Structure formats: C-alpha cells, structure tokens
C-alpha cells in the first residue's frame with residue numbers, strides 16, 4: 227500500500243508503525259490533546275497516539291521501535307492524565323501512549339491481612355478511592371488532588387499531608403508490572419527485579435512504562451475533623467508543624483499554606499469553616515500581612531466523636547496559633563480527600579482552570595526553611611501570590627532512598643509548592659512573564675544560597691542541570707538508563723536524555 231500522505235517521506239520507520247498488529251489502535255490525526263497538559267505552556271505534537279487495549283500493545287510498540295535502533299528517531303511517552311506542567315508527558319514527532327485508554331484488567335481488591343488493590347497504571351486515584359471505599363478500605367498515602375493517574379504520580383512521588391506518617395505514594399507500592407525501553411514485560415517488587423522496581427518509582431518515566439500497580443490499603447475512616455489555624459510568626463508555625471509530624475498518633479494529615487496580602491482572609495474561610503468562636507473570630511483582621519495556615523485532619527468514625535474531640539482539644543492546647551483563628555469542620559473522608567476538586571470546579575466556572583500554570587515545587591531542608599521563608603515570602607513575593615502556596619514538613623525516614631526520586635539530605639524537609647495560575651495575555655503581576663521571573667528569582671536564590679534545595683516535579687532544560695539535580699544519584703540513573711532504556715526511547719518530554727546521544731556509551 228502507498229505511504230499515507232501525512233507521513234514524512236524521510237522516516238520510513240514511522241510508516242513501519244502501521245505494520246504493527248495491535249489489540250488497540252494508533253491515531254495519526256486529531257492528537258492535539260496529547261500535545262497539551264495542565265501547565266498549558268508546552269505543546270509538542272506527536273506523530274501518533276497509541277490507544278492500547280493490552281500490555282502486548284505497549285510491549286510490541288516499544289520492542290518494534292527498539293529493534294529499529296537508531297534507524298528510527300521515534301521516542302515514546304506514556305501519558306496518564308496529562309497533568310504535568312512542562313510537557314513531561316509529550317513526545318515531539320514520537321508516539322504518545324494514552325494510558326487512560328489502557329484500563330487493562332479491572333481493579334482487584336484483596337481485603338486480607340495486608341490489604342491491597344491491583345490497578346491499571348492508567349487508573350485515576352479518585353476511581354480507586356470510590357472502589358476501595360465500597361469495602362471500607364482506601365490507600366494510605368495521597369496527593370491533594372485525585373484526578374491524576376497511578377502511573378503519573380508513581381513516576382514522581384505522590385505526596386500530600388499523610389506523607390509524614392506513611393511516606394509518599396511510592397512508599398506504598400507492593401508490586402509493579404513494567405514495560406521496559408526494550409519492550410520487555412517485567413513484574414517487579416522489593417524482592418523481585420528490585421532494581422527496576424526502585425528505578426521506576428520516582429523515575430520520571432525514564433526506565434519503563436508502569437502498566438499495573440499493587441497499592442497497599444488500610445481501613446478507611448468514615449469522617450474527618452478538618453482543622454485550620456493561623457500564625458503570623460513563622461517560627462511558631464514551623465515549630466508546631468514539626469512537633470505534630472514527630473509522633474504518629476497525633477493527626478492523620480498535616481499541611482500548611484502561606485497567605486500573602488490576602489485581604490478578607492477570614493471571610494474566604496467563613497464559607498467552608500465554622501469559626502470556633504464566631505464573636506472572637508470577627509475581631510481578627512488579617513489584611514495586609516503574611517499569615518501561615520496550619521491545616522490538620524483527624525480521621526474518625528461517628529461512634530468515636532467524643533473521644534476524638536477530646537484528643538483534638540488536648541493536641542490543640544499545645545499549639546501556639548492565633549487563638550481567634552481556630553476554624554473546624556467535619557466532612558466525609560471522600561469529601562476531604564477530593565477537596566481540591568471543589569476548587570477546580572470553582573476555577574473552571576470562572577474560566578480559570580485551562581490557563582497557564584507556571585508551578586514551582588521545591589523540597590527544602592529543615593535547616594534552610596527559615597532563610598528561605600525570610601527571602602522568598604518576606605522579599606521576593608512580599609506583595610503578590612497568584613495561587614495557593616503550600617508548605618509542610620515530612621520525615622525522610624518514610625522515603626526509600628533506593629528509588630530514583632531525589633530529596634534533600636536531612637531527616638526533615640519541607641515541600642513548598644507555588645501553584646500559580648497566570649491570567650492569559652496579562653502583562654501585570656498576574657501575568658505569565660511576571661510569575662516566571664519570580665520563579666526564576668526563587669530558583670536563583672536557592673542555587674546561590676540554599677544548595678540543599680531540590681525541585682519536586684523537576685524541570686530542567688539541559689543535561690548539566692539534570693546531572694546537578696541527581697547529584698550522587700546520577701551514576702545510578704545512567705546505569706539504570708543503560709540497562710532498561712539503552713536507546714533513550716522513553717519519556718523525552720522530561721528532557722533528561724536525548725535519543726541517539728547517550729552519555730553512558
């Protein structure tokens with residue numbers, strides 16, 4: 227048959243894609259969704275999108291490209307829910323694999339002694355929550371937002387307010403099924419093909435495509451006591467956060483926010499929280515200052531509410547927040563975990579969801595968090611913020627250092643996430659250029675003065691910066707790449723390796 231008109235005549239290898247026997251199908255047109263993501267700033271159009279119906283589809287696609295060697299310039303990117311920020315799930319002129327088409331076999335819940343759920347890597351966490359709750363179970367470790375895929379979050383870490391106790395999502399995986407950059411299908415775990423298991427966890431899609439995951443579960447609570455208090459003193463705020471993550475039997479979730487110049491802060495909260503002492507709360511005037519919000523959650527079941535309230539009361543008495551700012555509410559476990567979806571719906575209604583998201587996520591060692599706060603909140607950002615700023619500490623002991631994830635080298639480190647939304651075509655302080663400049667000032671300050679800081683959901687533009695990001699782990703990364711993806715076919719959107727230019731050969 228003749229080569230279809232849309233093929234570049236120069237690259238016969240792409241034509242070869244059509245010779246593949248697939249259970250699913252390849253699409254060569256209308257692939258614009260695969261060329262966009264949540265960041266809304268990078269748009270690399272693939273040559274084709276594979277909609278797999280089986281692991282064999284993924285394996286034969288990759289093996290086919292692997293066997294063509296350097297005769298083909300094709301690369302392959304798995305795409306989960308496309309909620310990356312800087313094109314990490316894109317493959318310019320390559321093949322994007324739509325993992326959401328690949329539901330594989332249905333979810334299988336094992337409610338035994340060590341409960342777990344077997345899921346397709348293309349499954350959304352919100353769907354896992356709905357299904358496991360039917361059996362009174364749920365995963366232990368979450369992200370703040372659940373409309374993300376298992377493969378996407380496990381390729382990064384998957385972190386939220388439960389991480390201080392359970393570690394990130396990549397610390398709560400029993401087993402994975404992975405298709406390597408050679409097209410091999412490998413089952414791996416701590417005790418079987420352990421190096422591949424550790425490579426893909428936090429591996430930024432570099433070492434294999436996760437097709438299935440076995441996620442640990444725990445008994446799910448029915449209700450959550452959701453608490454927020456405010457501080458104007460950063461030292462008291464961090465001291466209380468670090469105290470609360472130091473023992474496991476306190477709260478079940480610890481996070482925090484930074485509010486910069488948020489006029490009418492109190493009223494924004496009134497809508498979703500009942501002020502503990504309404505009269506007192508109305509005296510509090512937050513206008514014109516920086517405030518730090520400590521957010522806690524205590525899981526409970528309806529028959530334990532009195533015991534829980536007593537426990538919370540005694541815990542709160544040990545904290546040094548501004549008394550009139552105690553806000554609490556009681557919600558279902560599902561509503562608490564799906565809380566960011568509420569913000570999404572509000573932003574979508576205002577046409578503010580599909581906008582550029584120049585996010586910056588940093589992991590900051592405890593020893594440097596005060597200098598960071600002083601310079602970034604007190605100077606660089608002093609009068610603006612364009613979205614939530616999240617800040618909370620975690621315990622490194624709950625993170626497995628053998629994974630490909632890079633974290634600061636201290637027992638306690640903070641996640642600080644600048645989740646900005648840019649107003650399209652604005653040239654003001656809410657515009658993309660202004661926010662990118664601010665992000666760069668923050669990064670430059672860290673590079674110059676806070677060497678222990680690492681990016682989470684990292685984005686760099688060249689291999690030298692990646693080498694510096696990985697630090698002593700770089701040799702392990704090179705070795706793993708040479709074993710599991712020697713032609714550097716996988717996840718080109720991360721910009722760590724370039725097909726054909728392999729630093730380890």
Ligand SMILES: Cc1cc2nc3c(=O)[nH]c(=O)nc-3n(C[C@H](O)[C@H](O)[C@H](O)COP(=O)(O)OP(=O)(O)OC[C@H]3O[C@@H](n4cnc5c(N)ncnc54)[C@H](O)[C@@H]3O)c2cc1C
Pocket residue numbers: 263264303304305306307308309310311314315316325347348368369370371374375376377378379381382383384385386430431432434435436437683717719720
């Ligand atoms: C609104 C919002 C809130 C967020 N909140 C949090 C949070 O609280 N905590 C947190 O940790 N993160 C958070 N994130 C970041 C999120 O975890 C990452 O962006 C994640 O990668 C998105 O998942 P995804 O399924 O969209 O992945 P995609 O963006 O589709 O892919 C991400 C990367 O993983 C690779 N990949 C995807 N699927 C697979 C697979 N099956 N096998 C191998 N590689 C794969 C892709 O090639 C790409 O490199 C948030 C993101 C958004 C948009």
Ligand SMILES: Cc1ccn(-c2ncnc3[nH]cnc23)c1
Pocket residue numbers: 370371566569570573614616645
């Ligand atoms: C784009 C957007 C709107 C709200 N958010 C969030 N709000 C609160 N916590 C979050 N964690 C991650 N995204 C979050 C993110």
